[in-house]
Amino acid sequence: MNEVFENNGLVAQLRNFYISNKKVILVALALFIAIFSFYLINNQLTKTSNEEAAKIYNQWISQETETQNGKLISDSLFNNLVSSYKKTGYAKIALLKEASLEAKNGNLNIALEYFLALKDSTEGIGENELFNKIASINSARIMYSLEDYDGALKVLEKYSSSNAFIHELIGDILYKQAKLDLAKEQYNLAMAKYTDDASISIISMKISNLTL
Numbered sequence: 001m002n003e004v005f006e007n008n009g010l011v012a013q014l015r016n017f018y019i020s021n022k023k024v025i026l027v028a029l030a031l032f033i034a035i036f037s038f039y040l041i042n043n044q045l046t047k048t049s050n051e052e053a054a055k056i057y058n059q060w061i062s063q064e065t066e067t068q069n070g071k072l073i074s075d076s077l078f079n080n081l082v083s084s085y086k087k088t089g090y091a092k093i094a095l096l097k098e099a100s101l102e103a104k105n106g107n108l109n110i111a112l113e114y115f116l117a118l119k120d121s122t123e124g125i126g127e128n129e130l131f132n133k134i135a136s137i138n139s140a141r142i143m144y145s146l147e148d149y150d151g152a153l154k155v156l157e158k159y160s161s162s163n164a165f166i167h168e169l170i171g172d173i174l175y176k177q178a179k180l181d182l183a184k185e186q187y188n189l190a191m192a193k194y195t196d197d198a199s200i201s202i203i204s205m206k207i208s209n210l211t212l
Contacts, residue, residue, distance in 0.1 A: 122135065
């Protein structure tokens with residue numbers, strides 16, 4: 001009998017708690033359902049997007065480009081991939097592949113466009129930091145070749161204390177801007193982080209050239 005009274009008392013307490021906090025409970029429940037639904041829908045959309053991107057990517061890499069028509073089809077597939085599916089890994093790989101090819105062929109402005117697009121698509125929390133770093137470094141190197149020194153420094157700002165190579169590259173840019181003290185500072189930072197004798201020797205020569 002006592003258990004019945006205790007159960008009834010617990011039910012009454014829960015009912016009273018629900019009545020007193022009805023709005024808060026309903027809002028919390030609705031919020032939970034909305035978040036859970038968004039999670040499921042987003043996962044499904046991501047899966048679908050990746051599957052569609054994979055099809056386009058496979059068509060793109062297998063497309064012959066020796067004829068004018070083949071080149072037009074290839075360009076169309078590439079543009080569709082990097083514009084409609086830019087958040088997928090397939091679009092990022094395609095951008096990196098094309099940017100590297102254009103740079104190798106001496107088409108620096110086109111290569112820069114692709115590297116910057118890759119950089120922009122990998123910015124933010126949860127994005128691919130490796131791709132972002134590769135895109136940033138290569139964008140800066142091309143800007144350096146095109147004598148856009150301010151642009152190169154801005155692109156490297158995020159990774160300015162990252163590693164020896166970036167310190168060296170920043171030092172090269174600052175040297176071109178005749179900011180010799182700042183260049184020397186970057187070269188010294190690079191030398192402290194390099195571990196191989198060849199790189200250290202090259203940095204030493206660059207530092208020596210600052211005083212010539």
